[in-house]
Amino acid sequence: xxxxxVLGDCPACKSKDTFGNVSVQRDHVLRGCKICDYETVxxxxxxxxKVLYLDQFFFSHAFRGNDERFLAAIxxxxxxxxxxxxxxxxxxxxxxxxxxxxxYKDMTHAQLMDFIKLTARGAEFERSYNxxxxxxxxxxxxxxxxxxxxxxxxxAEAIRGALDAWDDYFFVDVGGYWHxxxxxxxxxxxxxxxxxxxxxxxxxxxxxxxxxVALEYHDAGRLYxxxxxxxxxxxRQGDTGAAADSPIMASMVGYMxxxxxxxxxxxxxxxxxxxxxxxxxxxxxPHQWISARIFATLKSMVRRGAYANRxxxxxxxxxxxxxxxxxxxxxxxCDAFVMDTPMADLVRQPTVDxxxxxxxxxxxxxxxxxFLAWLDELEAGMSNEHKAAVEVAYPTHL
Numbered sequence: 001x002x003x004x005x006v007l008g009d010c011p012a013c014k015s016k017d018t019f020g021n022v023s024v025q026r027d028h029v030l031r032g033c034k035i036c037d038y039e040t041v042x043x044x045x046x047x048x049x050k051v052l053y054l055d056q057f058f059f060s061h062a063f064r065g066n067d068e069r070f071l072a073a074i075x076x077x078x079x080x081x082x083x084x085x086x087x088x089x090x091x092x093x094x095x096x097x098x099x100x101x102x103x104y105k106d107m108t109h110a111q112l113m114d115f116i117k118l119t120a121r122g123a124e125f126e127r128s129y130n131x132x133x134x135x136x137x138x139x140x141x142x143x144x145x146x147x148x149x150x151x152x153x154x155x156a157e158a159i160r161g162a163l164d165a166w167d168d169y170f171f172v173d174v175g176g177y178w179h180x181x182x183x184x185x186x187x188x189x190x191x192x193x194x195x196x197x198x199x200x201x202x203x204x205x206x207x208x209x210x211x212x213v214a215l216e217y218h219d220a221g222r223l224y225x226x227x228x229x230x231x232x233x234x235x236r237q238g239d240t241g242a243a244a245d246s247p248i249m250a251s252m253v254g255y256m257x258x259x260x261x262x263x264x265x266x267x268x269x270x271x272x273x274x275x276x277x278x279x280x281x282x283x284x285x286p287h288q289w290i291s292a293r294i295f296a297t298l299k300s301m302v303r304r305g306a307y308a309n310r311x312x313x314x315x316x317x318x319x320x321x322x323x324x325x326x327x328x329x330x331x332x333x334c335d336a337f338v339m340d341t342p343m344a345d346l347v348r349q350p351t352v353d354x355x356x357x358x359x360x361x362x363x364x365x366x367x368x369x370x371f372l373a374w375l376d377e378l379e380a381g382m383s384n385e386h387k388a389a390v391e392v393a394y395p396t397h398l
Contacts, residue, residue, distance in 0.1 A: 001032045001033065001034050002022065003020040003022060003032070004020070004023065005021035005394075005395055006018075006019070007021065007031070010038055011038065013033060015033065015036070018035045019031065019032070022039070023168050024169060024393050024394075025166075025168065027043065027044050027046070027165070028041045028042060028044055029042040029392060044389045044392070045383075045385050045386060047164050049086055050086050050335040050336065050378060051088075051089070051333060051334045051335050052086055052087070052088040052338070053091075053326065053334045053336070055337070055343075056093075056094060056098070056326070057340040058070065058074075058338050059098075059112065059116050059119070062074040062115075062119075063111075063112050069365070069368060073368070073371065074119065076375045076376075078119060079379075080375050080379055082394065083379060084167065084393075085381075085382065087120075087123045087163065089120050089124050090117055090119075090120040090123070091128065091326070091329075091330060092128045092129075093128055093322060093329075093330075094113075098113045098116065121167055121171065122171025123159070125158055126158050126159070126160055128329050129249075131287070131329050131330075132249075132329065133252065133255060134157045134158075135286055135287060136252060136256070136282075137256065137259070139151060139281045139285045140276055143276050149280035149281045151281075151284045151285060151286055153333060158330065158332075166393055191321055192314055192317055192320065192321070193314070195317065195320065196310050196314055202299045205299070205303065209296055209351055212296035212299050213292045216291070216292035216296060217292055218278075221274070221276075221278065221282065223249065224249055225270070225273065225277070227246065227249055227250035228250050228252065228254060230250065231251075253273050256273050256276070257269050257273070260272060286332040286358070288328075290324075290327060290328035290331065290357075291328040293351055294324055294328070294346055297346055297349045300349075300351065301346075323343045326339070327343065327354070331347075331360050332360070334360045335359075335360060335361065336360060336362075336371075336374060337360050337361070337362055337363065339362065339363075341366055344363070344364035347362055348362060361374060
């Protein structure tokens, strides 16, 4: 038996320094002897971890190590996570952004990704497209049944494994990254350029905020349908690459059709899907609700004179689309979210008000002390039973 934390002599065979903790398993510590077959279990109390999302800007600064604010914060996050009060999972968006990172001094993107995973202690969000699918299919099911449109957020949709389980000593990391990094860099730059070039048109727009939100919903639904139809047409024309190189969102309508009667004509099925995209159920899908309001709010800010310097706008908004993906997909499942200042300003606008909508605390450099205070409050709230259990599971006296 592999002993991870030696506690002392075996109570059974009396061998010296052979007994200790083997592993932590959800709600107990397995203990045993590496000489004989003796083993025992130490039960651990029930815990309820807070979920924290650390945006890419946080990890980049903390990894570089040249800003004391981030160095202090990352150590507090690690300590509170060690105490089993907090989990800061990493996401597929972290992976995408990290692999686009060009490095710093002698640091590589692989080292940054390792740093992120170690901070997360192996905890991982579901991949972004899985969360997107889960949210839409849940809403589509409610729509078909005639259930209320309100979307109930469940952590199981977004977080892999058991959230409120005690951490084991080790975690398994499955590496590998297959996306075309350079293509993603180019598309990211093009998207920001195209966005900024629309600012002049936005300044002349007379649409209301609600009309802007409705347009975002309309465009999202149209794209789901269009990508799916394009993919199906390519397949029917014998294009063998259609399944592999079509956008992931091209599969969404196909998944939705699986929920419809098999004998329903194809055109009727597509119309049913199109009707859903115009419904309140679609509007209540969390990542749609958030992203639509962020873009509509950005339009309002531009009309009021924000980002007048287009060169500066490109710099400040260089990670906008990734940031919106981070926030719209993951924030509803979090208790707190650390993001860069421009995005924090956006989601605090009354037209988004992320905190009120989903109960997630928003932290940035503008309220850094509040972030550290929040971490301190978590630790201060530990019960004596919890403190004792931490020492049982992760003894510090060794």
